[in-house]
Amino acid sequence: YVDLRLEKLDEDIEMGISRNRFQVEESKIKDVASLLDNHSYYSELLEMLQDVISDNVYLTSCDFSFGDKGNLSLVFTGSAKNYVAAIEQIAIFKDSYWIDNVNIDALADSGTGEITFNGSLGLKRDLILYHEYYWNFGIELLSLKIDRDLKIEEYSAVLKGYDSEDILEIKFSGISYDEKKMILFENDLKEIGDFIKDVSVSYDLSEEEHPSVIRFNGKMKLEF
Numbered sequence: 200y201v202d203l204r205l206e207k208l209d210e211d212i213e214m215g216i217s218r219n220r221f222q223v224e225e226s227k228i229k230d231v232a233s234l235l236d237n238h239s240y241y242s243e244l245l246e247m248l249q250d251v252i253s254d255n256v257y258l259t260s261c262d263f264s265f266g267d268k269g270n271l272s273l274v275f276t277g278s279a280k281n282y283v284a285a286i287e288q289i290a291i292f293k294d295s296y297w298i299d300n301v302n303i304d305a306l307a308d309s310g311t312g313e314i315t316f317n318g319s320l321g322l323k324r325d326l327i328l329y330h331e332y333y334w335n336f337g338i339e340l341l342s343l344k345i346d347r348d349l350k351i352e353e354y355s356a357v358l359k360g361y362d363s364e365d366i367l368e369i370k371f372s373g374i375s376y377d378e379k380k381m382i383l384f385e386n387d388l389k390e391i392g393d394f395i396k397d398v399s400v401s402y403d404l405s406e407e408e409h410p411s412v413i414r415f416n417g418k419m420k421l422e423f
Contacts, residue, residue, distance in 0.1 A: 255284035348377035
């Protein structure tokens with residue numbers, strides 16, 4: 200009789216533990232879901248970082264924050280395989296559309312052959328303001344044809360329907376430091392694929408205020 204009562208008590212205890220654990224886990228899931236709903240920009244940020252961090256570099260810490268004026272910043276520390284990898288990573292940061300400015304505080308030899316570095320990245324607000332599934336499509340295409348001599352500063356994308364066909368209308372502007380690349384830029388975009396329905400890029404090579412900088416504006420229509 201005592202054994203049966205103890206067995207029943209063990210079952211009740213296990214059931215109570217299981218029920219309590221389920222309630223705790225369910226509460227955690229709700230908390231995480233709420234966090235993700237209210238902080239969806241984290242996923243956008245992490246996706247962007249995955250795209251711009253090279254194989255020879257890894258971040259050891261990062262802190263994302265909003266400034267007083269609504270500006271976004273990422274303070275980070277990282278390690279690179281060597282000085283060349285660190286310098287190349289900084290150049291990749293500078294070439295990214297999503298990164299407005301790069302500030303590196305220090306580069307130092309860790310003593311193990313790796314180079315540690317830290318600093319901050321000023322990020323475009325577009326990174327968290329726009330989550331439409333088509334938004335990055337045009338950015339990815341433009342990134343194929345831009346580098347440190349051709350930089351996109353402003354970008355917008357709108358998806359519209361034309362006779363049962365979805366067309367992505369894109370507007371962009373930027374600066375170029377290379378006249379030859381600027382002249383070829385429009386043709387380079389047209390050669391990406393047949394789904395590009397229309398491309399136009401306008402610029403003025405007679406600009407005298409800053410002769411080494413060419414400002415341009417562009418439009419694209421993509422079959423989406």
